[in-house]
Amino acid sequence: MHASSLPFAVTADGSGGGFVGPSIDDFFPAGVLFQGTPFELNRVLLIRMFAVVVLVLVLWLGTRNWKVMPTRGQVAMEFLIDFVRQGIVIDTLGEKAGKRFMPIIMTIFFLTLALNLTGTIPGLQIPSTGLIGQALIMAVIAYVTFIYAGIRAHGIRYFKIALWIPGVPLPIKPVIALLEFLSTFIIRPVTLTLRLTMNMVAGHMLLALCFLATNFFFITVLASGNLLGGIGIASLLFGVVFTVLELFIAALQAYVFAILTAIYVQMALSDEH
Amino acid sequence: MLPAAVRTEGSILLPSIPDLVWGTIAFVVVLVVVIWKVLPSVNRALDARRDAIEGGLKKAEEAQAGAQQALEHYNAQLAEARAEAGRIREQAREDAKKIRAELVEQAQSDAARVVANAQTQIEAERAAALASLRTEVGSLALGLASTVIGESLGDDKRSSAIVDRFLADLETADASAASSGRAGTHR
Numbered sequence: 001m002h003a004s005s006l007p008f009a010v011t012a013d014g015s016g017g018g019f020v021g022p023s024i025d026d027f028f029p030a031g032v033l034f035q036g037t038p039f040e041l042n043r044v045l046l047i048r049m050f051a052v053v054v055l056v057l058v059l060w061l062g063t064r065n066w067k068v069m070p071t072r073g074q075v076a077m078e079f080l081i082d083f084v085r086q087g088i089v090i091d092t093l094g095e096k097a098g099k100r101f102m103p104i105i106m107t108i109f110f111l112t113l114a115l116n117l118t119g120t121i122p123g124l125q126i127p128s129t130g131l132i133g134q135a136l137i138m139a140v141i142a143y144v145t146f147i148y149a150g151i152r153a154h155g156i157r158y159f160k161i162a163l164w165i166p167g168v169p170l171p172i173k174p175v176i177a178l179l180e181f182l183s184t185f186i187i188r189p190v191t192l193t194l195r196l197t198m199n200m201v202a203g204h205m206l207l208a209l210c211f212l213a214t215n216f217f218f219i220t221v222l223a224s225g226n227l228l229g230g231i232g233i234a235s236l237l238f239g240v241v242f243t244v245l246e247l248f249i250a251a252l253q254a255y256v257f258a259i260l261t262a263i264y265v266q267m268a269l270s271d272e273h
Numbered sequence: 274m275l276p277a278a279v280r281t282e283g284s285i286l287l288p289s290i291p292d293l294v295w296g297t298i299a300f301v302v303v304l305v306v307v308i309w310k311v312l313p314s315v316n317r318a319l320d321a322r323r324d325a326i327e328g329g330l331k332k333a334e335e336a337q338a339g340a341q342q343a344l345e346h347y348n349a350q351l352a353e354a355r356a357e358a359g360r361i362r363e364q365a366r367e368d369a370k371k372i373r374a375e376l377v378e379q380a381q382s383d384a385a386r387v388v389a390n391a392q393t394q395i396e397a398e399r400a401a402a403l404a405s406l407r408t409e410v411g412s413l414a415l416g417l418a419s420t421v422i423g424e425s426l427g428d429d430k431r432s433s434a435i436v437d438r439f440l441a442d443l444e445t446a447d448a449s450a451a452s453s454g455r456a457g458t459h460r
Contacts, residue, residue, distance in 0.1 A: 024281070027282025038294050040291040048296070059303075068318075068321055103307050107307050110307070133293040141300065
């Protein structure tokens with residue numbers, strides 16, 4: 001694990017004098033494996049793959065040997081799986097279409113959730129969804145999925161259905177079509193990507209700021225005899241509160257990404273706009 | 274430990290190649306596990322549960338139908354038993370009536386027979402008494418007459434005719450007062 005991205009290390013580096021706040025560079029530490037290749041792994045990407053391994057194990061072992069009468073662990077897993085299966089996919093797309101798009105949407109949800117959660121896990125404390133690549137990949141997958149769904153359902157007529165809205169006066173139809181094109185085929189993937197990435201970056205900054213400040217007040221200020229260092233108690237409390245908030249946001253962003261994907265697919269499948 | 278200054282240049286908006294590569298790998302790995310392991314397990318478990326619930330419901334329905342059938346069967350049996358009991362009671366009542374009637378009839382016929390027997394006996398006794406009375410009265414009268422007249426009327430023809438005439442007169446007088454005479458002999 002690379003120490004330079006840990007709060008203590010950053011403060012230690014800046015221990016010469018003033019307070020050094022968190023930096024966006026936390027997301028871009030030096031590579032530690034396969035440097036110079038496309039497979040270069042730095043701390044954040046290692047954490048990402050670690051989260052993937054844990055997620056795979058949880059999903060695999062957690063859904064193995066489900067019984068008709070569930071055990072306690074199974075009830076917890078069933079709640080999670082059913083939250084996505086029923087709550088996100090089937091409630092939005094219905095039973096039939098839901099089955100077709102279940103794997104993609106379920107993967108988006110659980111992968112996003114797992115990668116988000118590393119932002120609050122002590123020792124890891126960086127969400128790898130804060131790197132725009134992950135969000136971009138999933139946004140592209142969602143994009144391709146809903147366009148595929150539209151074309152499978154309506155053929156090439158899908159684009160006419162999506163853009164040429166019935167009931168709009170003819171003179172402004174082209175304007176509306178342009179706006180629809182922008183909102184459906186440009187804005188959607190961009191917002192999917194940025195919403196997730198920026199939420200995670202901001203969350204990390206907030207947490208890092210709280211804990212770095214706590215560290216600074218306790219280690220630097222209080223240790224030097226200045227009672228002002230007691231402010232560190234407040235910043236620590238804020239850190240705890242924001243950690244809880246970040247846990248919630250981690251789940252919320254996973255939910256938002258998955259439900260939006262489901263809704264986009266549903267809109268593409270439906271005849272009406 | 275690397276100093277913080279030494280780092281790869283990163284942009285928050287432009288993805289790096291390793292980010293995209295490992296991001297894709299992460300997605301594909303999870304997708305494969307979801308398709309290959311998670312969804313089949315989940316669907317199998319949910320199907321099994323649905324079957325179990327459906328089976329349970331069907332079993333319950335069958336049990337209910339069975340109970341209903343048994344109830345109807347018992348009700349039918351009960352009604353049959355009641356009808357049977359009623360029939361038996363009716364039969365018994367009729368039998369009792371018949372037996373009573375027979376007894377009454379027999380008693381009546383017995384009484385009639387007893388009365389008839391008694392009548393015949395009385396008649397016979399009366400006849401016997403009358404016969405003996407006739408001879409006794411005859412000889413008594415003769416004895417009396419002999420004493421009165423002072424001579425024996427013996428047993429000649431005339432005396433016997435007198436006696437017979439007397440007795441015939443007596444009989445006609447007797448017949449006129451039959452009821453009182455008969456009651457007298459009965460005693």
